[in-house]
Amino acid sequence: LSSMDQLAKQVEGLSLDAIAEKYPNCYPAINPFDLYRAHLSNVLSELTGVDTKIIYPNLQWTQLDKGDFVLATPALRLKGKKFDELAKEWAEKFPENDPLFEKPIASGYFLSFFARTAPLVKAILPTILATGSDFGRNTFLGLRDPKDPSKGKKRIIVEFSSPNIAKPFHAGHLRSTIIGGFLANLYDAAGWEVTRMNYLGDWGKQYGLLALAFEKYGDEEALSKDPINHLFQLYVRINNDMAAEKEEIAKKKEAGEDITELEANSLDEQARRYFKKMTDRDEAALAQWKRFRDLSIVRYKKTYARLNINFDEYSGESQVSEEAMDKTAKLMEEKKICKEDNGAQLVDFAALVPGKEGKRLEKPLVRKRDGTALYLTRDISELLGRHEKYNFDKMIYVVAVQQDLHLKQLFKIIELLGFKDIADKCQHINFGMVKGMSTRKGTVKFLDDILRDVGDTMHDVMRKNETKYKQVEDPEQTADTLGISSVMVQDMTGKRINDYTFNMEAMTSFEGDTGPYLQYAHARVSSIRRKANLTDEEVAGADLSLLSETHAVNIVRLLAQWPDTVQNTLRTLEPCTVLSYLFKMTHALSSSYDHLQVVGSERELMKARMALYESARIVLGNGMRLLGLSPVDR
Ligand code: ARG
Numbered sequence: 162l163s164s165m166d167q168l169a170k171q172v173e174g175l176s177l178d179a180i181a182e183k184y185p186n187c188y189p190a191i192n193p194f195d196l197y198r199a200h201l202s203n204v205l206s207e208l209t210g211v212d213t214k215i216i217y218p219n220l221q222w223t224q225l226d227k228g229d230f231v232l233a234t235p236a237l238r239l240k241g242k243k244f245d246e247l248a249k250e251w252a253e254k255f256p257e258n259d260p261l262f263e264k265p266i267a268s269g270y271f272l273s274f275f276a277r278t279a280p281l282v283k284a285i286l287p288t289i290l291a292t293g294s295d296f297g298r299n300t301f302l303g304l305r306d307p308k309d310p311s312k313g314k315k316r317i318i319v320e321f322s323s324p325n326i327a328k329p330f331h332a333g334h335l336r337s338t339i340i341g342g343f344l345a346n347l348y349d350a351a352g353w354e355v356t357r358m359n360y361l362g363d364w365g366k367q368y369g370l371l372a373l374a375f376e377k378y379g380d381e382e383a384l385s386k387d388p389i390n391h392l393f394q395l396y397v398r399i400n401n402d403m404a405a406e407k408e409e410i411a412k413k414k415e416a417g418e419d420i421t422e423l424e425a426n427s428l429d430e431q432a433r434r435y436f437k438k439m440t441d442r443d444e445a446a447l448a449q450w451k452r453f454r455d456l457s458i459v460r461y462k463k464t465y466a467r468l469n470i471n472f473d474e475y476s477g478e479s480q481v482s483e484e485a486m487d488k489t490a491k492l493m494e495e496k497k498i499c500k501e502d503n504g505a506q507l508v509d510f511a512a513l514v515p516g517k518e519g520k521r522l523e524k525p526l527v528r529k530r531d532g533t534a535l536y537l538t539r540d541i542s543e544l545l546g547r548h549e550k551y552n553f554d555k556m557i558y559v560v561a562v563q564q565d566l567h568l569k570q571l572f573k574i575i576e577l578l579g580f581k582d583i584a585d586k587c588q589h590i591n592f593g594m595v596k597g598m599s600t601r602k603g604t605v606k607f608l609d610d611i612l613r614d615v616g617d618t619m620h621d622v623m624r625k626n627e628t629k630y631k632q633v634e635d636p637e638q639t640a641d642t643l644g645i646s647s648v649m650v651q652d653m654t655g656k657r658i659n660d661y662t663f664n665m666e667a668m669t670s671f672e673g674d675t676g677p678y679l680q681y682a683h684a685r686v687s688s689i690r691r692k693a694n695l696t697d698e699e700v701a702g703a704d705l706s707l708l709s710e711t712h713a714v715n716i717v718r719l720l721a722q723w724p725d726t727v728q729n730t731l732r733t734l735e736p737c738t739v740l741s742y743l744f745k746m747t748h749a750l751s752s753s754y755d756h757l758q759v760v761g762s763e764r765e766l767m768k769a770r771m772a773l774y775e776s777a778r779i780v781l782g783n784g785m786r787l788l789g790l791s792p793v794d795r
Contacts, residue, residue, distance in 0.1 A: 228273030300352030325362030361477030369436030646676030
């Protein structure tokens with residue numbers, strides 16, 4: 162029997178499975194705290210006469226100084242009593258000799274519960290050592306029916322990153338990539354079937370223009386070597402040409418010259434015609450464009466791999482077919498959602514949605530006068546297409562706050578089309594701006610440039626400590642990994658909606674709550690294992706009753722909160738929920754080292770402490786990987 166099985170038998174007289182049956186979302190075999198909640202519900206139910214089912218979901222985990230669990234007495238819905246008196250009364254009546262909990266502390270109408278330390282240590286550490294990288298994952302959550310796995314998993318699409326081909330990869334794309342990668346991992350850890358989708362900006366008149374640029378200035382070799390940069394250069398060049406041309410036409414027009422001919426052959430007009438060929442499925446035009454797209458994707462993939470991201474699908478605006486859009490257009494007409502305005506089609510929300518909401522949604526265009534579709538038009542058909550293809554239970558769009566209105570319009574149109582059920586499954590996860598993002602060589606163009614630059618800076622920082630630098634096996638690689646961690650941790654530190662300033666010096670420092678510091682903490686706890694040189698069996702067989710110091714117990718109490726932290730993150734969908742937890746852990750670890758030496762301690766104590774640090778290493782690593790980081794061992 163596992164340590165948790167034994168504890169369940171001892172305190173509840175039940176198997177873990179029998180306890181799990183009693184409450185929704187109760188999985189004590191993988192989350193030890195669920196047994197604690199089940200037990201506490203029983204004790205409190207006897208005291209208060211309230212049904213355990215009401216108590217259980219109200220036992221909140223909390224900041225460690227306020228206990229391991231806290232109960233707000235009003236949550237139990239007892240009428241006609243003063244809540245602070247109730248709290249006091251229950252604290253007094255709580256059994257003196259409970260096997261899992263100390264007597265609770267009443268403060269105001271709250272009750273704080275502290276777990277007894279010896280049984281907690283024995284429950285938590287063996288569970289972590291046995292489950293390893295699975296500790297914190299709960300794949301039951303994503304099941305359609307937790308009681309019947311044969312009914313399958315819930316499906317989610319996370320759409321993120323979504324850069325525009327031939328245009329700069331800007332801060333918005335960077336944040337979308339980081340946050341989206343994390344959310345995809347999070348749902349994966351909760352057992353959902355996750356589709357990671359990249360919706361490329363790869364369609365529109367500007368891609369006609371790009372093709373013209375390639376005809377004029379293109380270089381096959383440069384294209385195959387570095388497609389992203391080459392296409393960007395072409396794009397910049399042709400846009401300059403176009404601007405110059407426009408200026409010239411304007412001048413001639415002012416001088417009273419006839420400009421009809423000039424305008425008919427302008428780059429702008431040529432681009433329009435080229436793009437028309439693309440939408441008409443002209444084979445040569447499409448083949449050229451597809452080459453640009455495919456080559457760009459090959460490069461993107463390499464860069465995403467550095468961030469541990471692998472997309473399941475590269476969709477994109479170009480993948481939305483004219484037929485699909487015609488179908489949606491008909492439906493919109495039928496439902497009287499759009500109206501004609503000077504030859505164009507628009508959605509007048511004020512006339513469709515009552516009150517302020519309608520006004521706020523404004524009047525977006527869905528067809529231009531020349532019949533071409535727009536960004537919004539494509540998103541509407543794409544959303545419905547994805548639902549048809551994947552029949553998702555949830556879809557998340559990770560897009561900057563600047564597109565709040567766009568996504569509100571999109572979801573509302575889907576609802577007005579008669580698909581409220583689908584609209585309700587969609588969620589926009591937004592985020593604020595990054596200010597001052599530039600590299601040492603100028604403003605940022607591509608993700609690779611950002612990562613290379615931060616990696617270089619990190620390498621300089623590492624070189625400052627010569628002795629330590631010499632110990633690093635592959636400094637280039639380590640600098641790269643630490644650089645990526647720097648960028649990601651800085652991005653994930655605040656709430657998503659907050660803006661932040663891209664600060665190279667601060668993010669690459671080993672001091673403060675930074676990426677390099679987090680990596681350092683992981684490397685340090687990994688090195689203890691190497692130096693102690695104990696086998697897995699020795700660590701697993703340690704006498705855990707030797708861990709009674711405050712520092713040890715505080716680490717254990719934090720470790721016990723990890724599965725609840727992951728569950729809570731599924732509610733907040735904020736990377737900082739995980740990151741704050743990890744930094745709390747690194748602080749607890751760093752203040753413990755002087756008090757809990759491993760190497761140099763007596764053998765049995767060494768094993769016990771190793772079990773503690775090994776568990777901490779596992780949880781730290783699990784948390785970092787959930788965020789998308791690659792933990793380093795040295
Ligand atoms: N490519 C767009 C941009 O760079 C982002 C796409 C967001 N996703 C969507 N389904 N509209 O602004």
